[in-house]
């Protein structure tokens with residue numbers, strides 16, 4: 001008896017810790033509500049497929065149906081998104097008796113999707129996109145995605161450029177992150193579903209993390225930090241999308257950049273240079289470790 005009790009407790013503990021592990025391993029997996037087919041007013045996928053062969057076919061290899069097939073085709077149906085459809089069926093296809101996601105407002109469509117996806121995208125409703133009426137179906141299509149990737153209407157950056165023409169011109173500058181070339185994606189730096197930061201920037205406590213995850217050599221910590229790298233951040237000197245200037249610098253002349261902050265210093269330093277002088281060498285020809293150094297307080301090496 002005691003033995004049984006113990007093993008019961010053990011099983012409970014195992015199940016519980018298993019769930020914790022699962023929850024940690026993949027917190028993003030949406031919860032699918034209980035089987036719709038068993039509810040009154042629901043017609044079931046097979047009925048819908050009789051009249052909507054195209055949409056039914058589009059669901060065959062859809063990430064949504066992949067989940068359903070794991071559960072013996074139960075639990076995920078047309079009606080998970082379009083609502084109970086028996087009345088629509090009985091009326092021979094009266095459009096007003098079904099949720100028309102082609103016509104629905106962004107708000108209505110979003111709340112449909114978010115019944116399952118709010119866990120992974122908790123910030124969506126207060127994101128700049130949602131506030132501007134750009135909803136899930138502006139970027140995703142369930143039945144006729146234009147991309148192999150995550151049901152997107154088109155791949156990045158084409159999808160984004162369809163609205164963000166100013167970004168398109170920035171990435172056409174002589175120096176730019178290779179987004180058009182497919183090496184870097186908009187979503188490496190932005191989460192279009194909303195973040196806690198400005199500009200949908202993927203945010204963490206370290207404001208530079210969005211850049212230093214790729215540019216690890218600039219991350220530090222250094223024995224001698226260039227204070228402004230941590231203070232103002234990378235954007236104090238670089239334009240993230242593209243620039244007329246080499247190294248994506250904000251200004252054409254490096255010395256001019258340095259002198260925005262150092263002009264009082266540079267005039268009287270060991271090098272005796274004046275910020276206005278045309279004969280100066282580039283500051284970075286000596287201060288090569290401009291992001292910080294472990295050996296020299298003036299970043300000479």
Ligand code: HEC
Pocket residue numbers: 043044045047048049050051052078079082084085086088089092093094095098099100101102103
């Ligand atoms: C007897 C045939 C029939 C059955 C069964 C049927 N529909 Fe329809 N459905 C129609 C017709 C006809 C229309 C109107 C098409 C039009 O006017 O473009 C329609 C329209 C729709 C629309 C609106 C399309 C739009 O313009 O946005 C949705 C969504 C839809 N059906 C979903 C379903 C779902 C889900 C089921 C199963 C629960 C289902 N239908 C079952 C015939 C049917």
Ligand code: HEC
Pocket residue numbers: 045048049052055056057059064077078079080081082101102137140141142143144
């Ligand atoms: C994950 C949510 C979801 C599921 C599941 C789903 N739909 Fe849709 N449906 C949509 C959205 C969103 C649209 C709007 C057009 C689009 O995004 O592709 C739509 C549009 C439609 C339309 C309008 C015509 C069109 O293609 O635009 C019909 C008809 C339809 N769905 C029927 C169905 C049927 C039948 C099923 C089941 C086989 C189904 N839907 C499953 C979300 C869903």
Ligand code: HEC
Pocket residue numbers: 029030031032033063064067080081109112113114115116117136137140142150151152
């Ligand atoms: C009934 C719950 C439910 C609803 C409603 C729902 N989804 Fe999903 N969605 C899922 C599940 C479950 C998956 C599969 C996730 C996985 O494989 O981890 C999924 C997958 C996806 C994926 C692909 C993710 C990937 O990694 O490939 C996208 C994109 C998506 N859904 C968008 C939408 C949009 C847009 C809507 C609204 C039109 C919507 N979903 C409505 C449950 C739902």
Ligand code: HEC
Pocket residue numbers: 028110113114117120121124129134135136137138139140150152156187192193
């Ligand atoms: C402005 C465009 C845009 C809007 C609006 C948008 N998405 Fe996405 N979504 C994307 C892009 C781009 C990706 C691919 C991200 C990547 O590759 O890292 C994506 C990926 C996803 C994924 C799979 C990966 C993940 O992060 O979970 C899901 C699920 C998803 N979106 C659901 C939604 C839902 C639900 C909505 C509405 C509440 C929505 N999206 C609104 C552009 C958008």
Ligand code: HEC
Pocket residue numbers: 157160161164166167168171177179184185186187188189190199201235240241
């Ligand atoms: C290397 C990282 C990175 C990539 C890749 C990137 N962005 Fe940005 N983006 C940023 C940063 C950082 C800001 C904030 C700029 C600021 O505060 O001055 C920003 C700002 C923006 C803004 C706000 C307006 C503006 O220009 O300041 C939009 C819109 C935008 N990005 C769209 C895009 C699009 C569309 C893509 C892909 C075509 C993209 N971004 C790729 C880092 C990136």
Ligand code: HEC
Pocket residue numbers: 128129132134138139156159160161162163164186187190192198199200201
């Ligand atoms: C259907 C049009 C549309 C599409 C597609 C779209 N956006 Fe947007 N985006 C907007 C609108 C409208 C806003 C809010 C107004 C603004 O700030 O420009 C916005 C805002 C943003 C912002 C925040 C700008 C700020 O000032 O805070 C970023 C970053 C952004 N979008 C990036 C992207 C990326 C990356 C993609 C592609 C994955 C994308 N957008 C796709 C229309 C779109």
Ligand code: HEC
Pocket residue numbers: 175176177178183184185188189210211212213214215234235238239240246247248249
């Ligand atoms: C997804 C990885 C990735 C992220 C995130 C990223 N970069 Fe880059 N960056 C690259 C790659 C790859 C290159 C060099 C390839 C190329 O474009 O020639 C590069 C080049 C650069 C260059 C040098 C350009 C030149 O002319 O040599 C600068 C400066 C730069 N990035 C700054 C940033 C800043 C600032 C951020 C954050 C806003 C950032 N990067 C985020 C991948 C990334």
Ligand code: HEC
Pocket residue numbers: 208211212215218219226228229233234235236237238247254284288290291
């Ligand atoms: C004080 C201004 C300043 C700040 C802040 C700054 N950089 Fe730089 N960065 C420069 C200068 C100047 C160069 C050009 C160096 C050269 O040409 O030798 C450069 C060059 C680069 C390069 C090209 C490769 C290299 O090391 O020469 C990358 C990548 C880069 N910076 C990324 C970043 C990242 C990521 C951040 C934020 C963590 C950052 N920078 C912050 C001034 C700055």
Ligand code: HEC
Pocket residue numbers: 226227228232236237254257258259260261262283284287290297298299
């Ligand atoms: C946005 C302002 C800003 C820019 C731009 C900037 N710096 Fe700095 N720099 C600082 C600050 C702040 C410190 C720390 C000063 C202190 O601790 O007294 C610093 C420290 C230094 C030091 C260390 C000397 C000391 O007093 O500790 C050197 C060398 C230096 N910067 C060189 C440069 C060069 C070269 C450039 C141009 C590539 C540059 N800085 C661009 C703000 C800036």
Ligand code: HEC
Pocket residue numbers: 255258259262265266268269270271273275280281282283284285286287297298300
């Ligand atoms: C010919 C090489 C060289 C050039 C070019 C150069 N520096 Fe220096 N800089 C040095 C040396 C060497 C030191 C002293 C290092 C030490 O004391 O250990 C120094 C020190 C500094 C210091 C810290 C000492 C102080 O005065 O507070 C700053 C700030 C500085 N330089 C900024 C600049 C700026 C800005 C430029 C470009 C306008 C520049 N440097 C160009 C070699 C150079």
